[in-house]
Amino acid sequence: LRHAEVAVIGDVCFSQLPVQLFQFHFLRFILEKQCQSLAMLAFKVRPLFNSLAGMDSAYTIDYSSIPLNIFIYFAYPFVLNLHESDAWPQLTSQVTMALAFCAHLALVSLLWRSFSLKAALGYISAYILFLLPIITLSFTASHYLYASAVPYSVAIAALLVLDHKLKGRIPKAFLLVLLSVATIHNFKVQSYIYDTGICSKTLIESTKSVYLSLGAPKELTITAEKGSKAHVPMRIFHDRDRLGEFGPVRVSTLNWDDADENLNDIMFSATCTVYQATIQGFAVVNWAPQTTRAGVVANEQPDGTMGIWIKVTGDYAIGEIEVLFDNIPAKTWHNKIGLITAAIAPERLSEPGVKEVAIRTLSKGEVIKIGDFIVEPPN
Numbered sequence: 001l002r003h004a005e006v007a008v009i010g011d012v013c014f015s016q017l018p019v020q021l022f023q024f025h026f027l028r029f030i031l032e033k034q035c036q037s038l039a040m041l042a043f044k045v046r047p048l049f050n051s052l053a054g055m056d057s058a059y060t061i062d063y064s065s066i067p068l069n070i071f072i073y074f075a076y077p078f079v080l081n082l083h084e085s086d087a088w089p090q091l092t093s094q095v096t097m098a099l100a101f102c103a104h105l106a107l108v109s110l111l112w113r114s115f116s117l118k119a120a121l122g123y124i125s126a127y128i129l130f131l132l133p134i135i136t137l138s139f140t141a142s143h144y145l146y147a148s149a150v151p152y153s154v155a156i157a158a159l160l161v162l163d164h165k166l167k168g169r170i171p172k173a174f175l176l177v178l179l180s181v182a183t184i185h186n187f188k189v190q191s192y193i194y195d196t197g198i199c200s201k202t203l204i205e206s207t208k209s210v211y212l213s214l215g216a217p218k219e220l221t222i223t224a225e226k227g228s229k230a231h232v233p234m235r236i237f238h239d240r241d242r243l244g245e246f247g248p249v250r251v252s253t254l255n256w257d258d259a260d261e262n263l264n265d266i267m268f269s270a271t272c273t274v275y276q277a278t279i280q281g282f283a284v285v286n287w288a289p290q291t292t293r294a295g296v297v298a299n300e301q302p303d304g305t306m307g308i309w310i311k312v313t314g315d316y317a318i319g320e321i322e323v324l325f326d327n328i329p330a331k332t333w334h335n336k337i338g339l340i341t342a343a344i345a346p347e348r349l350s351e352p353g354v355k356e357v358a359i360r361t362l363s364k365g366e367v368i369k370i371g372d373f374i375v376e377p378p379n
Helices: 002-016 019-033 035-043 045-052 063-078 085-091 094-114 117-129 149-161 169-213 231-236
Strands: 219-224 250-255 266-268 274-276 283-288 291-293 306-313 321-325 328-334 339-344 353-361 367-376
Touching (some): 063 085, 063 094, 094 149, 094 169, 117 149, 149 169, 169 219, 169 367, 231 250, 283 367, 306 321
Parallel strands (some): 219 250, 219 266, 291 367
Antiparallel strands (some): 266 274, 306 339, 321 328
């Protein structure tokens, strides 16, 4: 509701402005909306200084990359199939990038035609302003365009709201074409972000399972299979010393071509699952319930037991298995389609404490720790 109120008030205010004053308010609005970005930059002064001074190995300075970086960032909003800007050589062509760059220039020309040269130059300055700290890096990243999205959005909104400034049908039609391309691109980016989020969740949950099954080591190295989204674990675990609530632990990721298969058997698959190759690709994705209070049967079944479900993925040729609850076997069902269920007797939940949940293969006796079930004290 608050956002709606602000939007309505903004529409009323702008509708009451004399047209000759719009240019001033347009530029002022851009600068006001950049305050949060300025605060972020102030907070990041030290790492930015280290980056530009070449003191941070993760950010390599390459001044020769400036023209190409500006080209990529300026073309990005109008490249339909591009979500990660640094991956443009693999996802699109130079011709498509050039056309997208020209489309953005066309947007600038519409601002010039509708308002003034100062408005067009002000837009370009605002778009590039917050790219300055990273424009010298040897790579590009789409999330660096967050602040630049403000003048970009305001420019399109201004042209739409004040459409009477666009004289002639051709400029109006061209603006609608640009807006349609930008909208489709935004939808594809949002879909990509959603898919990446799902992948990240599966990655973290399955990595926890492998981490616990290995006895909580201080270091864990994952090999990304060919065709997998290797950039996801590389980003998730970069420069971190914890794995969710567990740690300290350093998780590193190797590309398939850089890994030694004889030394590492922890794999990251195309389904975003981390698994131990030595257990035939079997891995745990998620499980529940994970907590209850003493004397309370969570997920109670018709026979009065607590039902635990464990979602797994991988090769199911592991033979018969059983679920261990606090090191005691539980009645287990494995339906061969990725779901394991077990019945836990209610008396096992009578005392507060931590109960380890694990899966044991009966053929080899291998134990895969799933996690800890917490029985909290009663109210």
